[in-house]
Amino acid sequence: MQLHEIRERRAAKVTEARSLLASDKLTPEQQAAFDKLKGEITSLEADEARAQFLEDAERRSAGPLDKGTRELHGQVSLVEAIRCQVEGRAATGAVAEYSREVEQRTGTKGIYVPLSAFETRAQTTTSAANIVADDFRPDLFVGPLRNSLVMRRLGARVLTGLRGDVVIPRQKTSHTAQWLAEGDSLTESGMTFDQLTLKPRHVGALTELSRQLIQQASPQIEQLVRDDMSAVIAEAFDAAMINGDGVKEPLGLLNTVGIQTANLATLSWDAVQAMLLKLGIKNVSPTAWLTSPGAAMKLATTLKSTTAGAGYLLEGGTLAGLPVAVTNQVPGKGTSPVKGQIVLGDFSEMFVGVWDSVQILVNPYAEGPYKRGGVMVRALMTADVAVRRPEAFVVASDVAL
Structure with a gap:
């Protein structure tokens, strides 16, 4: 699996786990799902470290x-x-x-x-x-x-x-600069x-x-x-x-x-x-x-x-x-x-x-x-x-x- 694919999968798992924590108290089913996601995230982090090592090694050798x-x-x-x-x-x-x-x-x-x-x-x-x-x-x-x-x-x-x-x-897109009047708030923008x-x-x-x-x-x-x-x-x-x-x-x-x-x-x-x-x-x-x-x-x-x-x-x-x-x-x-x-x-x-x-x-x-x-x-x-x-x-x- 490519490094970017590992990172995308890990980010998706983190987002899914965060959504489970949105409620004040986890049900037993939610707790089991969270524990499963935690294990998958840990495994993906190990995969990411290995893939990053190989990519760095290839870059140094190229x-x-x-x-x-x-x-x-x-x-x-x-x-x-x-x-x-x-x-x-x-x-x-x-x-x-x-x-x-x-x-x-x-x-x-x-x-x-x-x-x-x-x-x-x-x-x-x-x-x-x-x-x-x-x-x-x-x-x-x-x-x-x-x-x-x-x-x-x-x-x-x-x-x-x-x-x-x-x-x-x-x-594809970059941050957006904005002019403000006194008391105005900046609108969030991102790349x-x-x-x-x-x-x-x-x-x-x-x-x-x-x-x-x-x-x-x-x-x-x-x-x-x-x-x-x-x-x-x-x-x-x-x-x-x-x-x-x-x-x-x-x-x-x-x-x-x-x-x-x-x-x-x-x-x-x-x-x-x-x-x-x-x-x-x-x-x-x-x-x-x-x-x-x-x-x-x-x-x-x-x-x-x-x-x-x-x-x-x-x-x-x-x-x-x-x-x-x-x-x-x-x-x-x-x-x-x-x-x-x-x-x-x-x-x-x-x-x-x-x-x-x-x-x-x-x-x-x-x-x-x-x-x-x-x-x-x-x-x-x-x-x-x-x-x-x-x-x-x-x-x-x-x-x-």
């Missing part, structure tokens, strides 16, 4: 990585993690050491690589079936275009190294709280690699394999951050309850300012806009006014002085016709929780790749998303395309 750990992470090779499974041998070196650490921490056996192995990634990558050549030129490598990965770049806060569910307290919960959700990707590629020891090959696998997973996660349904995927920004709405059916400078006003009323300082290519094109071709020399709504990558991120990950709204969506907000109010290891599993016997002399590689990552303050965002879902 400090920054020491030099030795950073060096170990830097030595883990993704290609070596794949190669040892293809060859049917035990992992060795840094891969084996890191996998043992994860196994001890999670109790799950497997071959693991640290998330840091994927942090340096290109936006244009491809499978590597055709890059093993006599004269290998990684500087000339051409890959497919990916949907732009924007959410982390917009300022979403990333929490790494998580274990289990993560509960983040959130203050109210709720909480955000980040739960482990899993995203994975399958990719086929050639055996010849895996046997290469080139650092460039290592980087290409990392880039492709990380870009595939990151693209899926970026889409979920924007429009996840909250079932298997994280609950994305556009589907979060409490997001403000606006009207841009008729694009105009006044309508843009109205969106900014909605956030200003909530004491939110927006950091950026987020939209799709179609909606961005409409903004870039709409004049601010009919006055001669007036500029366009979107110029130089900015709208009302704020940067505009454009990606195909922002979906259209409705059908016949599809409407564009434009989001404005403070993207630092989004939390991204990442459980820090990526599990690698190789299947050298998958039928299709086996016939072609390749192997199938699966990568699994665990992460979740939460919006801390939904009112920090406003979305217009009625832009004519």
Whole structure:
């Protein structure tokens, strides 16, 4: 049981016991009920002390990585993690050491690589079936275009190294100050709280690699394999951050309850300012806009006014002085016709929780790749998303395309 759950149960028991003491004299039934509650409260207090001890211990152990750990992470090779499974041998070196650490921490056996192995990634990558050549030129490598990965770049806060569910307290209301006349009494006010919960959700990707590629020891090959696998997973996660349904995927920004709405059916400078006003009323300082290519094109071709020399709504990558991120990950709204969506907000109010290891599993016997002399590689990552303050965002879902 989580610490906050223990405290909530204990508080409920205390309230129940206090209600029994409201009467001047307890009946035998009330006395028995009170004694039972007293025992339950004592037991919960012991549970709370144990849970608090464990939480404090975990917090102390979750400090920054020491030099030795950073060096170990830097030595883990993704290609070596794949190669040892293809060859049917035990992992060795840094891969084996890191996998043992994860196994001890999670109790799950497997071959693991640290998330840091994927942090340096290109936006244009491809499978590597055709890059093993006599004269290998990684500087000339051409890959497919990916949907732009924007959410982390917009300022979403990333929490790494998580274990289990993560509960983040959130203050909803605060105390209220009051002006008084002579003899007036202050009215009691207090803060109210709720909480955000980040739960482990899993995203994975399958990719086929050639055996010849895996046997290469080139650092460039290592980087290409990392880039492709990380870009595939990151693209899926970026889409979920924007429009996840909250079932298997994280609950994305556009589907979060409490997001403000606006009207841009008729694009105009006044309508843009109205969106900014909605956030200003909530004491939110927006950091950026987020939209799709179609909606961005409409903004870039709409004049601010009919006055001669007036500029366009979107110029130089900015709208009302704020940067505009454009990606195909922002979906259209409705059908016949599809409407564009434009989001404005403070993207630092989004939390991204990442459980820090990526599990690698190789299947050298998958039928299709086996016939072609390749192997199938699966990568699994665990992460979740939460919006801390939904009112920090406003979305217009009625832009004519």
